[in-house]
Amino acid sequence: MSKDALLHGPGPTNAPPALPDGGxxxxxxxxxxxxxxxxxxxxxxxxxxxxxxxxxxxxxxxxxxxxxxxxxxxxxxxxxxxxxxxxxxxxxxxxxxxxxxxxxxxxxxxxxxxxxxxxxxxxxxxxxxxxxxxxxxxxxxxxxxxxxxxxxxxxxxxxxxxxxxxxxxxxxxxxxxxxxxxxxxxxxxxxxxxxxxxxxxxxxxxxxxxxxxxxxxxFVTPERDIGPVLDDVISQVDRRVIVACFASHVHRVQQVLDVAQAHGRRVAFVGRSMVRNMGIAVDLGLLQVPEGLLIDLDQAANLPESKVLFVSTGSQGEPLSALSRMARSEHRQISIRAGDTVVLASSLIPGNETAVFGVVNGLIRLGANVVHQGNAKVHVxxxxxxxxxxxxxxxxxxxxxxxxxxxxxxxxxxxxxxxxxxxxxxxxxxxxxxxxxxxxxxxxxxxxxxxVGHVYVDGLSVGDVGESTLSDRLVLGEGGFLAINVVVDSSTGRAVSPPTVSGRGFSDDPKALDAVLPLVEMELSRTESEGITDPHRIAQSVRRVVGRWVAETYRRRPMIVPTVIPV
Amino acid sequence: MSKDALLHGPGPTNAPPALPDGGxxxxxxxxxxxxxxxxxxxxxxxxxxxxxxxxxxxxxxxxxxxxxxxxxxxxxxxxxxxxxxxxxxxxxxxxxxxxxxxxxxxxxxxxxxxxxxxxxxxxxxxxxxxxxxxxxxxxxxxxxxxxxxxxxxxxxxxxxxxxxxxxxxxxxxxxxxxxxxxxxxxxxxxxxxxxxxxxxxxxxxxxxxxxxxxxxxxFVTPERDIGPVLDDVISQVDRRVIVACFASHVHRVQQVLDVAQAHGRRVAFVGRSMVRNMGIAVDLGLLQVPEGLLIDLDQAANLPESKVLFVSTGSQGEPLSALSRMARSEHRQISIRAGDTVVLASSLIPGNETAVFGVVNGLIRLGANVVHQGNAKVHVxxxxxxxxxxxxxxxxxxxxxxxxxxxxxxxxxxxxxxxxxxxxxxxxxxxxxxxxxxxxxxxxxxxxxxxVGHVYVDGLSVGDVGESTLSDRLVLGEGGFLAINVVVDSSTGRAVSPPTVSGRGFSDDPKALDAVLPLVEMELSRTESEGITDPHRIAQSVRRVVGRWVAETYRRRPMIVPTVIPV
CATH class of the missing domain: 3.60.15.10 (Ribonuclease Z/Hydroxyacylglutathione hydrolase-like)
Structure with missing residues (x-):
């Protein structure tokens, strides 16, 4: 049998047989x-x-x-x-x-x-x-x-x-x-x-x-080889240093603390998960913190810039993380200044590049020097x-x-x-x-x-968001929606008030939908004249007319949401 | 003046002065x-x-x-x-x-x-x-x-x-x-x-x-050093070869053609822009094609696998491109088979990683061997x-x-x-x-x-999609919307038919919104009892009630779209 046959292929689709005894x-x-x-x-x-x-x-x-x-x-x-x-x-x-x-x-x-x-x-x-x-x-x-x-x-x-x-x-x-x-x-x-x-x-x-x-x-470079690199980076600067890494990477943080200690810098943890996990690591004896090294953000603000080092979350560009807020000048306690050095002591997980580089650009724009695995061996x-x-x-x-x-x-x-x-x-x-x-x-x-499918957690609820909801979200996210509301007399199908057409996520132009209203009214006259009173059939007709109009006029595909209310 | 002062900073916000003569x-x-x-x-x-x-x-x-x-x-x-x-x-x-x-x-x-x-x-x-x-x-x-x-x-x-x-x-x-x-x-x-x-x-x-x-x-490696790498890759395989690269990279394609010729493979271009641009390059004498080298896809299908090479678009994982279709088994003429070799002779533009690796995984799952800049020097x-x-x-x-x-x-x-x-x-x-x-x-x-802002082209129209539309799309894409439709008597504000609540992009669960309807009805009774007849005020009240309910029940933030129609 060739190697090919085993190392690929989407595999079987059948349900498995009963598992034999001893298997x-x-x-x-x-x-x-x-x-x-x-x-x-x-x-x-x-x-x-x-x-x-x-x-x-x-x-x-x-x-x-x-x-x-x-x-x-x-x-x-x-x-x-x-x-x-x-x-x-x-x-x-x-x-x-x-x-x-x-x-x-x-x-x-x-x-x-x-x-x-x-x-x-x-x-x-x-x-x-x-x-x-x-x-x-x-x-x-x-x-x-x-x-x-x-x-x-x-x-x-x-x-x-x-x-x-x-x-x-x-x-x-x-x-x-x-x-x-x-x-x-x-x-x-x-x-x-x-x-x-x-x-x-x-x-x-x-x-x-x-x-x-x-x-x-x-082979992966030993973790401990990062220490001297961090030492080298930090020894060259006399302003603030911010090191971002994963909040569970105790050994990375240990090396940062050791370097800070060696250079007379005191350390503040930034970000909820960093504070929590490092607390656990200290309690379990996994992280050794020299007496008096750790300070809080208020204390840090009162020290000279050359005496401070922050260890922060946000190394993957997570938009709500401490580092992202700093890059957008939105962090409440830390404002990036010219001459600050930010070290991303972390991987660049595929898919996160745009977010991470967005943070890097934001920091550089504010005057920070950014050290990352692309320009120094600060991650393994x-x-x-x-x-x-x-x-x-x-x-x-x-x-x-x-x-x-x-x-x-x-x-x-x-x-x-x-x-x-x-x-x-x-x-x-x-x-x-x-x-x-x-x-x-x-x-x-x-x-x-x-x-085996994807089970989504959205807010408090598990599993009620499925592929159909996601597919709707993708459509709405790409093109927004047009809502058409019609109130009709339930016995005649005649519109009892002028229909309304509105859109969200479709256009900034308040006149963008002006031309479609007459078409809807014409279509309602037609359905009425054909004696159509079923709200669903009227809604379908309206959807077709509006969908065709928007495709021809804009070459876009917003979701079309007609609501026909019989009274 | 320090170097810092010039190499950063968001710069001025003032309008520029008149340009002096001679400037x-x-x-x-x-x-x-x-x-x-x-x-x-x-x-x-x-x-x-x-x-x-x-x-x-x-x-x-x-x-x-x-x-x-x-x-x-x-x-x-x-x-x-x-x-x-x-x-x-x-x-x-x-x-x-x-x-x-x-x-x-x-x-x-x-x-x-x-x-x-x-x-x-x-x-x-x-x-x-x-x-x-x-x-x-x-x-x-x-x-x-x-x-x-x-x-x-x-x-x-x-x-x-x-x-x-x-x-x-x-x-x-x-x-x-x-x-x-x-x-x-x-x-x-x-x-x-x-x-x-x-x-x-x-x-x-x-x-x-x-x-x-x-x-x-x-320094960037010379382009011509890619030729021998391609030669080495192609000399080792006796099945089909597909090389994807940018449709304007004439010199890359030239080297692919030369290698194909050397190995007795004939070449078919795949993808509209590849066919068009290489036609132009041939016309201008920028691409040298040996007599009889090029074939079309039908001819390629009738040749032995070892005699064919495709040059395709799709090196950035563009979802509609030829290569992406192949990876999803959706290309009309080319089905990936075990033993096919696919070469991504292209960069990995930041932001495209997820799409490109999605294509790579799809191809590998179908049994192809994938060569890319991560495992061979096939791009500079x-x-x-x-x-x-x-x-x-x-x-x-x-x-x-x-x-x-x-x-x-x-x-x-x-x-x-x-x-x-x-x-x-x-x-x-x-x-x-x-x-x-x-x-x-x-x-x-x-x-x-x-x-200077962003000017967006969406479909046929330029500039009517702006930040407000995009912000709506982001909200809709994240959470969908809930639409509440109410028809009220314009003189009393009383609902003349039961309100309707519907959602798109919110939940797959048909019962997800059942609990909100009574709340809306209660709120409508309240606005009626307070003598509120203004549709906008009624809509605002409904939005507030539904928004609070969904935040508490689901911890989600769909767009809330109330429509109050007076008749």
């Missing part, structure tokens, strides 16, 4: 074929184990949506079959949807490391939930019903990450979570490659591997590059591989790396969300598909 | 502070000369807009003062708005090189215009009234680019247009650095310089990097510098390069769109600002 089933309800909302369900002998439950942040074609959840339909009739939820680490795309799963099953036991659970607890508090949290740590084993779990330390861009091995009689699965192999990690907590190798000796039947950076050749990725993934494959020597956490381009690249280390191409399954993989007699096979 | 005024109506819609107006002794007149492609916060034009208001009362329009090259961001300027002044003489004018002529034909086109070439001089022009060859990502020197008694200006310094250009037409140096000897008073790549260190930029810009500054040795063609980050970086070559920081003017720069007695100074 293990794996289905991702999110996170494969996309970067975000990671959630993988393992099933053995009727029991379910879930790894991660994250959110996805909406894209341009999903307007007005706050969050996208994994699709729980495949498990919502089997909530009591779920043995546990295991969290690999505390990023939003791995824990963000937990409160929504807990709404369905409030007593679900949630396993994770200390920092992961602390972040989850803060999140659940906002949702007024009191989840059952069970702390585990690397090296530990837990038997949860039919599932034997073992946890391994992994290094990532957030402290306290775990990989999880899952033992059942069907075989041994290893799920990396998000992972990289920094060989000089700031906290000296290495990814446990030795442990993975030991599992490899035992025989890993299915290896689920982070695909994010599979396309990137080589949290995900293993191809070179590191090869180490993983060679340590684990898996029988079957299932790339996770990535778009198609990442999954394919990851699968190809597996093949290059000797994994049989027939044993590499690229299983996008919903594709069912069964591990039977040591062979992973795609056997079917369950339905 | 030269420069105002960009587009293209500075943004990448796109380049248009610079030069004024001397009451006469105007315009360099370029391009379009800008809208961003996320400008929904439904097709194009954005430079703001002509500053010149629309002075159309007869315009001596000429000079075009530096044929890209859309330099020529795309010409038909809209010609609507105001149909007899405006337009100067440009042969290929530039050929592309413009094709565009004007679509607009049913017959412009006055005057062909010029490098080395040529033209006296247009008070303006003495001299043209210089420049190398860019489209053939036949020109820089223009403008001589008036106020001084000598050199405008680069878009430029790079490929020292081994495919057509052997070098950027005329020697000519620039000669101008430098004469004394350049104001140097307007392309800023696009000023942040990028070093058309704009000078910092190293090349230093050559330009050192050749020209200008007295004053005005960075053009860039966002703030590019402009600032370009200005800093000028300073590093010895230009006095006080003589570097960062003049975003509308900022007025006067060159008087050899000194360029910012003297004021004219109003």
């Amino acid at each position: 293990l089933r794996v289905v991702a309800l999110g996170g494969i074929g996309e970067v975000g909302r990671n959630m993988t369900v393992f099933e053995y002998e009727g029991r379910l184990l879930i790894v991660d439950c994250g959110v996805f942040f909406p894209e341009d074609d999903q307007p007005g949506v706050d969050l996208i959840l994994p699709d729980f339909r495949a498990i919502e009739d089997r909530l009591e079959d779920i043995e546990a939820l295991v969290l690999t680490h505390g990023h939003e795309d791995h824990i963000g949807a937990v409160p929504f799963l807990l709404r369905l099953r409030p007593d679900l036991p949630v396993y994770g490391s200390r920092f992961t659970l602390a972040l989850l607890a803060a999140k659940c508090k906002e949702h007024k939930q009191r989840p059952t949290l069970i702390e585990v740590r690397e090296g530990e084993r837990r038997d949860l019903g039919v599932f034997g779990l073992e946890f391994f330390a992994v290094n990532h861009s957030i402290p306290d990450g775990l990989a999880v091995a899952i033992r059942t009689p069907a075989g041994l699965v290893l799920h990396t979570g998000d992972i990289k192999l920094d060989q000089l990690p700031l906290d000296n907590r290495l990814t446990d490659l030795a442990g993975f190798a030991r599992l490899g000796d035992e025989g890993v039947d299915l290896f689920c591997v982070d695909s994010t950076n599979a396309e990137v050749p080589g 990725s949290g995900h293993a590059s191809a070179g590191e993934l090869l180490y993983l494959y060679n340590a684990v020597r898996p029988s079957n591989v299932m790339p996770v956490h990535g778009e198609w381009r990442h999954l394919r690249a990851n699968g190809e790396l597996a093949v290059r280390t000797g994994v049989d191409p027939r044993n590499v399954v690229i299983a996008e969300d919903g594709v069912v993989v069964d591990l039977i007699d040591g062979q992973a096979t795609v056997t079917g598909r369950v339905e | 030269l005024r420069v105002v960009a109506l587009g293209g500075i502070g943004e990448v796109g819609r380049n248009m610079t107006v030069f004024e001397y002794e009451g006469r105007l000369l315009i360099v370029d007149c391009g379009v800008f492609f809208p961003e996320d916060d400008q929904p439904g807009v097709d194009l954005i034009l430079p703001d002509f208001r500053a010149i629309e009362d002075r159309l007869e003062d315009i001596e000429a329009l000079v075009l530096t090259h044929g890209h859309e961001d330099h020529i795309g708005a010409v038909p809209f300027l010609l609507r105001l002044r149909p007899d405006l003489p337009v100067y440009g090189s042969r290929f530039t004018l050929a592309l413009l002529a094709a565009k004007c034909k679509e607009h049913k215009q017959r412009p006055t086109l005057i062909e010029v070439r490098e080395g040529e001089r033209r006296d247009l009234g008070v303006f003495g022009l001299e043209f210089f060859a420049v190398n860019h990502s489209i053939p036949d680019g020109l820089a223009v020197a403008i001589r008036t008694p106020a001084g000598l200006v050199l405008h680069t247009g878009d430029i790079k310094l490929d020292q081994l250009p495919l057509d052997n037409r070098l950027t005329d650095l020697a000519g620039f140096a000669r101008l430098g000897d004469e004394g350049v008073d104001l140097f307007c310089v392309d800023s696009t790549n000023a942040e990028v260190p070093g 930029s058309g704009h000078a990097s910092a190293g090349e810009l230093l050559y330009l500054y050192n050749a020209v040795r200008p007295s004053n510098v005005m960075p053009v063609h860039g966002e703030w980050r590019h402009l600032r970086a370009n200005g800093e390069l000028a300073v590093r070559t010895g230009v006095d920081p006080r003589n570097v003017v960062i003049a975003e769109d509308g900022v007025v720069v006067d060159l008087i007695d050899g000194q360029a100074t910012v003297t004021g600002r004219v109003e």
